[in-house]
Amino acid sequence: MDLAAIETSLRRVQWEFDRINQRLSARRDPLDGVVIDNMMAGYAFVDTLVADGIDLFALGSSKHLLELNALVLCGTSSARRLAYARHLEATERRFYEERQGGVGDLVEWYARHADESAWSRAAGAYTRILSKPQLFVEGNHRAGALVMSYILARDGEPPFVLSVENASAYFDPSAVIRNTAKNSAAMLFRLPGIRKRLAALLREHSDRRHLLG
Numbered sequence: 149m150d151l152a153a154i155e156t157s158l159r160r161v162q163w164e165f166d167r168i169n170q171r172l173s174a175r176r177d178p179l180d181g182v183v184i185d186n187m188m189a190g191y192a193f194v195d196t197l198v199a200d201g202i203d204l205f206a207l208g209s210s211k212h213l214l215e216l217n218a219l220v221l222c223g224t225s226s227a228r229r230l231a232y233a234r235h236l237e238a239t240e241r242r243f244y245e246e247r248q249g250g251v252g253d254l255v256e257w258y259a260r261h262a263d264e265s266a267w268s269r270a271a272g273a274y275t276r277i278l279s280k281p282q283l284f285v286e287g288n289h290r291a292g293a294l295v296m297s298y299i300l301a302r303d304g305e306p307p308f309v310l311s312v313e314n315a316s317a318y319f320d321p322s323a324v325i326r327n328t329a330k331n332s333a334a335m336l337f338r339l340p341g342i343r344k345r346l347a348a349l350l351r352e353h354s355d356r357r358h359l360l361g
Contacts, residue, residue, distance in 0.1 A: 149195045149307055150360045151188060157311045157358070158184045168315045174323040179310075183290070186223040190216055190294045191307065198301045205258045210251045213283075213295070214240060220290035239285045248330055249281030266303035270296040271347035275339060278322060280329045289322060296350065306358045314353040321346055 161168065162179045169175055197204060197212060204212055218236055222228040229236065243251050254276045261269055277283045277292040284291055297307030310318065321342045328334050 149191060149301065150358055151191060151195070153357050154191055154307070154309050155184065155188055157309045157355075158187060160312050161310050161315055164312050168312065168319075171316050172323075173320050176319055182223075183220075186220050187290060187294075189223045190219040190290070191297065193219055194294050194298045194301065194307065197298060204295070204298055205255050210243070210255075213251060213254075213291075214243060216294050217284045217287050217291045220287045220294065235285065242281075242285055243283065246281055246283075249276075249279070249283060251283065253330070254283060265347070266300050266305055267347040267351045268343070270299040270308070270350055271343045273299060274346065275325050275343050276330070278325045279335060279339070280327070282326075288326075300350065300354075306354050306356050308350055308353075309355065309358050311353065311355075314349060317349050317353075318346075321349075 158179070162181070162184060165179050169178075193212075193216065202212060203209055217239060218229065218232075221235075222232050247253075254273065257276045258269065258273055261272055264272070274292040274296050277295060278288050282288045293308055293310065297309075301307050324342055325339065328339060
């Protein structure tokens with residue numbers, strides 16, 4: 149990945165965020181410098197996972213999903229991780245023990261859809277992470293975006309990167325997904341259309357400038 153190009157896109161969103169926020173159906177918290185720094189640590193980690201050929205959804209790899217969440221919350225700061233220790237422990241318990249929305253649900257969904265396109269798998273995995281009950285206690289949007297990036301990059305496609313051009317089209321369906329329960333009628337009848345829309349967004353806004361070479 150071209151991490152410098154990814155950061156440039158995120159910084160543009162930061163500068164334009166007030167204007168973007170006014171267009172959203174549900175307002176979002178500002179994209180501050182700490183959030184961007186932590187996301188960049190996450191993208192670097194995704195890049196390493198892909199380069200090392202690690203299957204994020206294979207048995208024994210779930211610790212890497214937890215690390216993605218820790219990175220978006222704490223970055224690489226050992227002091228911040230120490231301050232967040234109880235939160236990270238609670239997240240790990242939820243991650244492994246939640247029957248409807250834990251890592252088992254995500255891995256099983258991914259295995260059932262292994263023959264679909266990278267765009268569809270990325271959008272679907274994001275939907276499973278973000279819908280209720282969410283995979284993590286906090287940071288599901290950001291960790292979900294990194295998981296989408298991993299799925300796309302492993303298939304040779306550019307990562308998903310938030311931009312001024314795609315922000316509204318990304319945040320608005322995310323708000324709907326976040327408020328939808330996994331085992332609800334809405335998930336059964338409404339979410340497939342939203343997932344399809346998100347997959348189309350990923351394809352439409354794929355930017356090869358975010359890849360080196």
